Amino acid sequence: MARRRVKKRTHLGANNGPAPPQNASGNREPRSMVIRVGAGEVGPSVSQLVKDVRTMMEPNTASRLKERKSNKLRDFTTMAGPLGVTHLMLFSRSASGNTNFRLALTPRGPTLNFRVEKYSLGKDVKKAMKRPKGAEKDFLTPPLLVMNNFTSQSEDSKVPKHLESLTTSVFQSLFPPISPQKTPLTTIRRVLLLNREPPKKDDDGVYTINLRHYAITTKRTGVSKGIRRLNAADKLVSSQEKKKKGMPNLGKLHDVADYLLDPSAGGYTSASDTEPETDAEVEVLESSTRKVLNKRDKQRARAEGKAEKGSTGVEKRAVKLVELGPRMKLRLTKVEEGVCGGKVMWHEYIHKSKEEVKAMDHTWDARRKEKEQRRQQQKENIERKRKDRKKSGGEEDEEEGEDSDAPMDDYDDEWESDVLDDDAEVEDDEDEMEDEAESEDE
Numbered sequence: 001m002a003r004r005r006v007k008k009r010t011h012l013g014a015n016n017g018p019a020p021p022q023n024a025s026g027n028r029e030p031r032s033m034v035i036r037v038g039a040g041e042v043g044p045s046v047s048q049l050v051k052d053v054r055t056m057m058e059p060n061t062a063s064r065l066k067e068r069k070s071n072k073l074r075d076f077t078t079m080a081g082p083l084g085v086t087h088l089m090l091f092s093r094s095a096s097g098n099t100n101f102r103l104a105l106t107p108r109g110p111t112l113n114f115r116v117e118k119y120s121l122g123k124d125v126k127k128a129m130k131r132p133k134g135a136e137k138d139f140l141t142p143p144l145l146v147m148n149n150f151t152s153q154s155e156d157s158k159v160p161k162h163l164e165s166l167t168t169s170v171f172q173s174l175f176p177p178i179s180p181q182k183t184p185l186t187t188i189r190r191v192l193l194l195n196r197e198p199p200k201k202d203d204d205g206v207y208t209i210n211l212r213h214y215a216i217t218t219k220r221t222g223v224s225k226g227i228r229r230l231n232a233a234d235k236l237v238s239s240q241e242k243k244k245k246g247m248p249n250l251g252k253l254h255d256v257a258d259y260l261l262d263p264s265a266g267g268y269t270s271a272s273d274t275e276p277e278t279d280a281e282v283e284v285l286e287s288s289t290r291k292v293l294n295k296r297d298k299q300r301a302r303a304e305g306k307a308e309k310g311s312t313g314v315e316k317r318a319v320k321l322v323e324l325g326p327r328m329k330l331r332l333t334k335v336e337e338g339v340c341g342g343k344v345m346w347h348e349y350i351h352k353s354k355e356e357v358k359a360m361d362h363t364w365d366a367r368r369k370e371k372e373q374r375r376q377q378q379k380e381n382i383e384r385k386r387k388d389r390k391k392s393g394g395e396e397d398e399e400e401g402e403d404s405d406a407p408m409d410d411y412d413d414e415w416e417s418d419v420l421d422d423d424a425e426v427e428d429d430e431d432e433m434e435d436e437a438e439s440e441d442e
Contacts, residue, residue, distance in 0.1 A: 028084060028086055029060065029084070029176055030060060030086050030087060030173060030174055030175055030176055031060045031061065031083070031084050031085045031086055031087070032057050032060065032061045032062075032085065032086070032087040032088070032089055032174065033061065033062045033065060033076060033080070033085050033087070033088055033089065034050055034053050034054045034057060034061060034062070034065070034089045034091070035050075035065070035067060035076055035088065035089065035090050035091070036050050036067050036090075036091055036092070037073070037090050037091065037092035038069075038092055038093065041093060042091065042092065042093045042099075043093065045121070046091055046093060046099055048121050048123075049091065049099075049119055049121060049326060049328075050091050052121055052122040052325060052326040053089065053091075053326065055122070055139065056143070056192065056213050056324075056326070057089075057174075058139040058142075059139060059140060059141070059142065060142060060175075060176075062083075062085075073090075073339075073340055076088060077106060077107070077339055080106040080107065081106070081107060085106060086105065086106060086173070087103065087104070087105060087106070087173070087174060088102075088103075088104040088105075088106060088339065088340075089101070089102070089103055089104075090102040090104070090340070091116075098115055098116075099115070099116040099119070100113065100114070100115055100116065101113075101114040101115075101116050101328075101330060102114070102340060103170060103171075104339045104340055105170060105173070105339075106339060107339065108338065108339070109336070109337050109338040109339050109342055110166065110170070110335060110336060110337055110338070110342070110345070111335070111336050111337075111338065111339060111340050111342070112167060112170060112332065112334075112335055113332070113333050113334035113335070113336070114209075114330040114331060114332055114333065115330070115331045115333050116328055116329070116330060117208075117329045117330070117331050118327075118328070118329040119326060119327060119328045119329070120325060120326055120327040121325060121326055122324060122325030122326050123325070124325070125323055125324070125325035125326070125327065126324075126325065129322070129323070131322075132322070133215050133217065133322040133324070134215075134324070135215070137189070138189040138190055138215055139190070140189075141187045141188070141189060141190075142175045142176060143175065143189075143190035143191055143192040143213070144178070144188050144190065144191050144192070145171070145172065145174065145175050145192050145194070146191055146192065146193045146194070147168065147171065147172070147194045147196075148193070148194070148195045148196065149195060149196040149197075149198060150164075150167075150168045150171075150194070150196050151168070152198075156199040156200070156201060156205045157199045157205045157207065158204065158205040158206075158348075159205070159207045159332065159346065160346060163335050163345065163346050164207070166335070167207075167332065167335075171194060175192075188216065189215065189216055190213070190214065190215055190216065190324070191213075191214045191215075191216060191321060192211070192212075192213055192214075193210075193211070193212040193213075193214065194209055194210070194211055195209070195210045195212070196208065196209050196210075197209070197210065206331055206332075206348070207331065207332035208329065208330065208331050208332075209329075209330045209331075209332070210327075210328075210329055210330075211326075211327065211328040211329075211330065212323065212327060213323065213324045213325060213326065213327075214321040214322060214323050214324060215321070215322045215323075215324050216319065216320075216321060217319075217320045217321075217322055218317040218318065218319055218320075219317060219318045219320070220315065220316070220317055220318075221316045221317065221318050222316065332348070333347070333348045333349070334346065334347045334348065343360065343361070343364045344360075
């Protein structure tokens, strides 16, 4: 007798992989997926922008994600749950050539729709810099999120106050929260700056955000360039070539002061050369190891009146930010419920009357009730089939078993696809309205 097949993918008691990781507070750790919608239609510049954003969102992101032309949004939302993905970042291009950006929370939304008015790629930012910085160790930990001008109350903004707070909360949830008492300073190596431009009367109160990505570099203060070069050369011990390149030649000098005070030898002679190129100085604990003195050595040091050098363990360091890219200027155009297919809560270009809003709410309530009724009916059918199987002694046809064990969400594919198609038509109409608005402004 043939062995009965046991379903492992869609069965209710199946092991569908490990549970999503959680932080110390018990919440899910933020994870993101940066996706190109229409992989062959967005163009090379937007494709490179997607790669730069994936690098910026590391390490908790799908950095090697490959999209296909046949992929639908449903494919990514279905896999977001098992993979523990909490945020979807979608880049697309409209028929009029505008680059759009959507930030959605899974599995229930909301979704923020932005228009990318301006952007610069990471390679363009590095070309404009004299000394670009790039280190793989900087991307092993999430960046520090800094938000400016998000909590200020402005009467000129046409975005409702509760939606402004919602936008702030969505951006704050992109990265795991940090604790100033427990988070080590060595893990903070990058900064993601979000600066909201104050609304102007000429712009009709638009909601605009500037995004910048920086790397944090530190240098010891109060130390000459010559000594810093000696310390840096001491660390380059991997090969003889690096030793010769990093270590200065002091064979012809009688004293180390000749190197430190001679400009031709790489030293400095003026006080302006010792000033670090920075905007801030902070005091941090020394990371170097020190010998731990026993009780007898401590008593001897106290008796001789000698204090251990660097006993405080605090040193001054100059902090400097080096831009990594990319840059983006985002303009909020729409806020909607759900994941890219829910009720529109606010729109910049489309304004509806109170009667139209009530009619729209009535339509969405009817759809929601119909969906709940369908799910309840599916549950009842599953329970009825289980009772029938128990009465018949557990024997069932294989095809009937597959239908009964299928997850209920699969029955909503047709419903969700209809919602997405309607949303796509609305976006096309919105692009046409935006183009007409721009032409009228010109």
